[in-house]
Amino acid sequence: MSTNTSDETRGVCFVVMGFGKKTDFESGRTLDLDKTYRNIIEPAVKDAQLKCIRADDIVHSGVIDVWMYEQLLEADVVVADLSTANNNAFYELGVRHALRPYTTIVIAEDGMKRLPFDVNHVVVRQYHHLGEDIGYDEVVRFRKALTEAINEILNTQPPRNDSPVYTFLNGLTPPLRGKGGAALTSGIAAQALVETITENRPVSQGDPTTATMLMQQADEAQERGDFVTAKTLLATVRGLMKAQYPDRSEDPTLLQRLALATYKSEYPTAKQALEEAANILQVLEPETSNDTETLGLCGAIQKRRWEETTDKRCLNEAIRAYGRGFYLRNDYYNGINLAYLLNVRAANAESRAEAIADFVDAERIRKEVLSICEPLLNDKNLSDSAKYWVRATMAEAYVGIGDESNASQMLQEAYKLSPEGWMKNSTEEQLTKLRSLLTDSPLKYVKDA
Numbered sequence: 001m002s003t004n005t006s007d008e009t010r011g012v013c014f015v016v017m018g019f020g021k022k023t024d025f026e027s028g029r030t031l032d033l034d035k036t037y038r039n040i041i042e043p044a045v046k047d048a049q050l051k052c053i054r055a056d057d058i059v060h061s062g063v064i065d066v067w068m069y070e071q072l073l074e075a076d077v078v079v080a081d082l083s084t085a086n087n088n089a090f091y092e093l094g095v096r097h098a099l100r101p102y103t104t105i106v107i108a109e110d111g112m113k114r115l116p117f118d119v120n121h122v123v124v125r126q127y128h129h130l131g132e133d134i135g136y137d138e139v140v141r142f143r144k145a146l147t148e149a150i151n152e153i154l155n156t157q158p159p160r161n162d163s164p165v166y167t168f169l170n171g172l173t174p175p176l177r178g179k180g181g182a183a184l185t186s187g188i189a190a191q192a193l194v195e196t197i198t199e200n201r202p203v204s205q206g207d208p209t210t211a212t213m214l215m216q217q218a219d220e221a222q223e224r225g226d227f228v229t230a231k232t233l234l235a236t237v238r239g240l241m242k243a244q245y246p247d248r249s250e251d252p253t254l255l256q257r258l259a260l261a262t263y264k265s266e267y268p269t270a271k272q273a274l275e276e277a278a279n280i281l282q283v284l285e286p287e288t289s290n291d292t293e294t295l296g297l298c299g300a301i302q303k304r305r306w307e308e309t310t311d312k313r314c315l316n317e318a319i320r321a322y323g324r325g326f327y328l329r330n331d332y333y334n335g336i337n338l339a340y341l342l343n344v345r346a347a348n349a350e351s352r353a354e355a356i357a358d359f360v361d362a363e364r365i366r367k368e369v370l371s372i373c374e375p376l377l378n379d380k381n382l383s384d385s386a387k388y389w390v391r392a393t394m395a396e397a398y399v400g401i402g403d404e405s406n407a408s409q410m411l412q413e414a415y416k417l418s419p420e421g422w423m424k425n426s427t428e429e430q431l432t433k434l435r436s437l438l439t440d441s442p443l444k445y446v447k448d449a
Contacts, residue, residue, distance in 0.1 A: 010272045011076030013050040013150070015041055016093060018086040027111055031084055031129050036109070039139050040127065041079055044146035048154070050077060072096045073175070076103060076268060077150055082119070083109040083129065090116070099174055101166035102159040105149055121164040125149065155276070157235040157262075211240045218261070225422040227265040234258040252284055256293050263301050264422070274305050286321060295325030296334050303341060315345060326365070332372045336393045339365040339400060340430065343437040355442035366397040373397070388419045392427045399434055 015037065023030045037054060045052035055068060072078065072095050080093040096104050106122050108115070109129035127142040128135070153159065161167045166174070214233045221229035234257055241251065263277035278301050284291065286298035302318035305311065319341050325334030342362035349355035376382065376390045391414035398407035411431075415424065 010049045010269060010275070011051070011154075012071075012074075013045040013048075013052050013077040013079060014071040014075035015045075015052065015054040015079050015081070016072075016089050016096070017041075017054070017079075017081035018084060018089060019054075019056050022084040022086060024084040024111065026085065026113055029111060029131055031109060032132055033081065033083060035133050036081060036083065036127070036129065039134055040143050040146065041081070041107075044143045045077075045079070045150065047143070047147040048150040050150065068092070069095070073099045077153065078104045079146070079150075080104065080106050081108065082106065082115070082124070083112065085112065090119075093119075097163040097165050101161045101163050101172075101174060103153050104162050105146070105153065107146070118164070121167075122162065154272075157276075158232045211237050214240075218257070222261060223420055225420065227261045228267050230261040231258065231265045231267075234261055250283060252291065252294065255280055255283055256297055259297050259301070263304060270304070271308050274301055274308065277301050278305070290328055292325045292329045292331040292334060295321045295328075296331070296337070299325065299334065299337055299341075303337070306344075312348070315341065315348075319345065330368075330372050332369050332376075332393050333389065335365055335369040335372065336396055339363075339369065339397070340434055340437075343400070343434065346442060347437050347440070349442075352442055352445050356446060359442050363401055366400040369397045370394060384417050385419070385423075388414050388417045388423060391417070392423075395427070396431060396434065399431055400438070402438075 017037065018033045020034055021030055021032050042052045053071070072092060078093075078096045078100075080089055080096070082089050082093070093104070093106065105125065106119070107125045107127065110126040111129065115124060125142075125145065128138050153162070166172050214237045218230045218233040218237070221227070221233065234254065238250070238254060238258060241254065259277045259281040262280060263274050266273050277297075281294065281297055281301065284294045286294050289295060289298075299318045299321035302314045302321060306314040306318060319338065322334045322338035322341060325331050326338050339362040342358040342365070346355040346358035346362070349358065373390050373394045382390070391410050395407045395410040395414060398404070398410060411427075414427070
């Protein structure tokens, strides 16, 4: 059963604000802050595909402070409404700024006459509150503005600091906990590396030397499997190139590498990384492209999206991309992945006939892939990385046609080339999944003539 991805969230937004009717003692006005939350903040957050939570939304059995501090540290976005100069809101905003360098949005109603000096360093987005309610036009305007602000801070790579703590105190590393800690550490370290390399080299100048240094660092990060750092560095190079050559088409190779690093980073979530990678690759128009690298990446991204969502549209898009790349150029990478996904579709087919058709096509394609790869085994011009993928591809093809002996031999030859850790892991993961698919062959329903 497919999942409608438009109904799914891509993270959590924690809202910091007062509850109910609160008096602004400076002006003497009383504001119904629940109207702000229910009419503006909550729908704006949901429009940005985030789960919206405020402390009073949670039935919590433990100490509420523990849960609150967890949200201030771990929430993907925090929206802080400082209206009525609420002491708790100011305190919680300060905690968030101390814990996270970015993804915090500050708002306030425009009747606040003065903001504290410390908050003057922060962008404060304002809306007009009538007291008991908020006007319809203002609700529509500010809801749209808040959704756009949330999308902007989530989509900007590398992220921009919005915490004055991390802006003015260089070199700080925020505290971390949970499974996202390692990825966040990599991202912050990468950003620090970018700032070091680009110091005294403004991005607007598009210094090619800076871009070269960043690309070298991205190469090293990818080799050690640190795709969060690679993504941050490559995104910076993209910005440099666009600044220097605003009227020139973007470099396909750079976009391909950025899309790869983005989806493999799985940061901030696997689903969000895949969406971001698909958007990057869209610049290269994969629907009509004849570039096998672009088509292969499109197939890989849609394949992962299928695995994340079980949406058959993603599976079919991946099959189309891999199929186009294979049949246009006899590209073995696209071919072996096409065969695998045909087995996936066979396992999820609605009829035996469809399952049998895809299963048989997968075996035929693997035999073609073997015939394409065999001459490449003696190609002395191939890099060790390319040699690895040729042998790994052949090993998978042999597994797919039931020849485990040749598969084992080819895999051993591939591993002798000392591949990067992520390459070997990718191969073993694929083989495990393929063997699982092959255990229940639909050909058992075919009677011998």
